[in-house]
Amino acid sequence: MKTPRLLDGRLKLRHLVLLDALLRQGSVVGAAAQLHVTQPVATRGLHELEEILGVTLFDRGPRGITPTVYGAAFAEHARAVLAQLTEAGRHIVELADAERGTVIVGTHLAGSNVLLPRAITRIKRDRPYLTVIVREAAPEPLLVELVAGRVDMIVGRLTAASDEQIERRKLYDEFVDLIVRSSHPLAGRTRIDPAELGEYPWILPGAETVLRRELEEFFARNGIPLPANRVETTSFLTVRELLLENDVIAALPSLIARDEPELSRLDVSLEQIGHSVGLTLPARTLSPSAEALIDSLASVAAEMAGEEHR
Numbered sequence: 001m002k003t004p005r006l007l008d009g010r011l012k013l014r015h016l017v018l019l020d021a022l023l024r025q026g027s028v029v030g031a032a033a034q035l036h037v038t039q040p041v042a043t044r045g046l047h048e049l050e051e052i053l054g055v056t057l058f059d060r061g062p063r064g065i066t067p068t069v070y071g072a073a074f075a076e077h078a079r080a081v082l083a084q085l086t087e088a089g090r091h092i093v094e095l096a097d098a099e100r101g102t103v104i105v106g107t108h109l110a111g112s113n114v115l116l117p118r119a120i121t122r123i124k125r126d127r128p129y130l131t132v133i134v135r136e137a138a139p140e141p142l143l144v145e146l147v148a149g150r151v152d153m154i155v156g157r158l159t160a161a162s163d164e165q166i167e168r169r170k171l172y173d174e175f176v177d178l179i180v181r182s183s184h185p186l187a188g189r190t191r192i193d194p195a196e197l198g199e200y201p202w203i204l205p206g207a208e209t210v211l212r213r214e215l216e217e218f219f220a221r222n223g224i225p226l227p228a229n230r231v232e233t234t235s236f237l238t239v240r241e242l243l244l245e246n247d248v249i250a251a252l253p254s255l256i257a258r259d260e261p262e263l264s265r266l267d268v269s270l271e272q273i274g275h276s277v278g279l280t281l282p283a284r285t286l287s288p289s290a291e292a293l294i295d296s297l298a299s300v301a302a303e304m305a306g307e308e309h310r
Contacts, residue, residue, distance in 0.1 A: 002054070004052060004053045004054055006052070010048075010052050011049075011052055013082075013085075014045065015045060015048065015049045015052070016078040016081055016082055017035065017082065018031060018035065018042060018045045018046065018049070019046075019049065019057070019071075019074070019075055019078050020075070020078060020079055020082060020148065021034045021035050021042075022042075022046065022058065022065060023067060023071075023075055026064040026065060026066075027064040027065060028042050028043055028046065028065065030064075046058070053070070053074065055068070055070040056068055056070065056071075057070055057071035057074065058071050076147070076165075079147055079148040079149065080147070080149075080165075080284070082148065082149055083147070083148055083149020083150075083282065083284060084149070084284055084285075086149045086150075087149060087284060087285065087286065087287060090102060090287050090289075091285075091287050091288070100129045100130065100131075101127075101130050101131070101287060101288065101289030102130075102131045102132075102133065102289065103130065103131070103132050103133070103152050103153075103287070103289045103290050103293045104133045104135065104150065104151050104152050105132060105133065105134050105135070105151070105152065105153055105154070105155055105293070106134075106135050106136075106137060106142035106145060106146065106151040106153070106154040106155070106156075107134060107135070107136055107142075107154065107155045107156055108136065108137065108138060108139055108142070108154075108156040108157065108209075108234050113236050113253070113255065113256050114255045114256075114304065115155060115171070115277065115297065115300055115301060115304065116134065116155050116297070118300045118304075119293065119296040119297040119299075119300045120132050120134075120293075120296075122296045122299070122300060123292055123293055123296040127289070127292065130289055130292075132293065135151060136234075136235060138206055138208055138209065138234060139154075139156065139157070139159065139208075139209065140208060142154050142156075142280075143166070143280070146166070146280065146281075146282050147165060147166075147282065149282070149284075152282075152286060152287070152290045153279055153280065153281050153282075153286075153290060153293070153294065154279070154280035154281075155277075155278075155279060155280075155297065156277065156280070157174075157210065157211070157275045157276070157277060158170060158275070158276045158277065158278045158280070159210045159275075164283060165282070165283050166280060166281070166282065166283065167279075167280075167281045167282075167283060168278060168279070168280050168281075169278050169279040169280075169281060170276045170277075170278040171276075171277055171278040171279065171297065171298060171301035172276070172277055172278075172301045172304060172305045173274065173275070173276050173277070174253045174254060174255065174274065174275060174276070174277050175253070175254045175270070175273075175274045176211070176214075176251050176252065176253060176254065176270050176273045176274060176275070177251070177252060177253075177254045177257060177265045177266070177270065178197070178249055178250070178251055178265070178266040178268050178270065179243065179249070179250050179251070179252045179256065179257045179263050179264070179265060179266070180243065180247070180248070180249055180250075180263070180264055180266060181243050181244050181246075181247070181262060181263060181264070182261070182262055182263065182264045184200075184247050184249075184264065185247065186200070186249075186266055187264040187266070188264065189266075189267065190267045191267070192266060192267055192268050194222035194223075194224060194268065195222070195223065195224065197222075197224060197249060197268070198219075198224040198225060198227065200227075200229075200247055200248065200249050201227065201229040201230060201231075201246065201247070201248045201249070202227040202229070202230045202231075202248060202249050202250065203230065203231050203232075203233065203239050203242055203243070203248050203249070203250040204227070204230050204231070204232050204250075204251075205232065205233075205234050205251075206232050206233075206234060207232070209234065210275075211251065211273070211275075214272070214273045215251055215273070217272075218270065218272070218273065231248070236256070239252065240260075240263075243263060244262055244263075249266070251270070251273070253277075255304070277301075279294060279297065281294075
């Protein structure tokens with residue numbers, strides 16, 4: 001197979017945009033709707049792209065389309081190109097008006113309650129017209145958004161090493177505690193029998209998270225069945241309201257309950273559950289605004305580490 005000639009003028013940006021839409025929607029109809037074009041136009045664009053590359057990018061089925069090995073491989077490069085162009089446009093805007101700009105931050109539970117709000121507060125003092133957009137989601141969807149250039153950085157738990165596409169930068173270590181409301185029957189007690197924990201409803205993170213797997217291992221070690229009465233969420237606002245209104249138990253980063261007088265930490269050791277909190281960054285040049293927020297996050301994290309040792 002000859003190497004495709006991608007710079008001879010046939011490959012257009014619209015082909016890359018279409019490929020991204022097809023991957024996100026899983027159907028030609030869905031991609032056409034997302035791009036506000038007709039289905040024949042989207043189908044023709046896909047055929048053009050497959051002809052340029054000389055391979056089949058998607059397998060067609062009754063329930064939609066799925067990427068072939070060629071489609072998945074080319075999509076990585078296509079999304080990187082789109083991400084770089086998006087970043088280039090924002091960079092130009094920021095150079096034209098250094099006081100303005102936009103940073104899009106993805107976050108999940110760890111880091112979202114203290115680190116990120118403090119860092120945003122700090123940077124807004126110096127750059128009040130900087131727009132910070134925070135998107136909360138599970139780790140895997142956020143990684144897809146990061147690689148595609150729709151998110152500048154992710155603040156949260158680090159669960160893997162850096163690679164060619166992703167840089168992971170540790171900011172501090174954080175422990176996990178079992179948290180309840182202050183009026184919970186177990187609050188303030190010492191020497192709690194782990195078996196008692198199974199008698200109450202729980203708030204658990206989603207099944208796709210590392211913390212969920214660690215909690216399931218904790219249950220197994222202590223002979224506790226997976227709670228049948230449970231809510232699964234990683235939204236801190238939802239978790240907090242459920243904790244305050246019910247006798248539920250939640251496993252949360254230790255910093256969350258430290259400054260919450262209405263919440264209490266249970267006297268149950270979770271020594272084997274802890275993690276590093278930090279930044280997950282794309283392997284591309286970031287805008288000046290994104291770099292400024294990174295500096296603010298690092299500064300706040302250093303102060304938080306100092307607080308933990310006092």
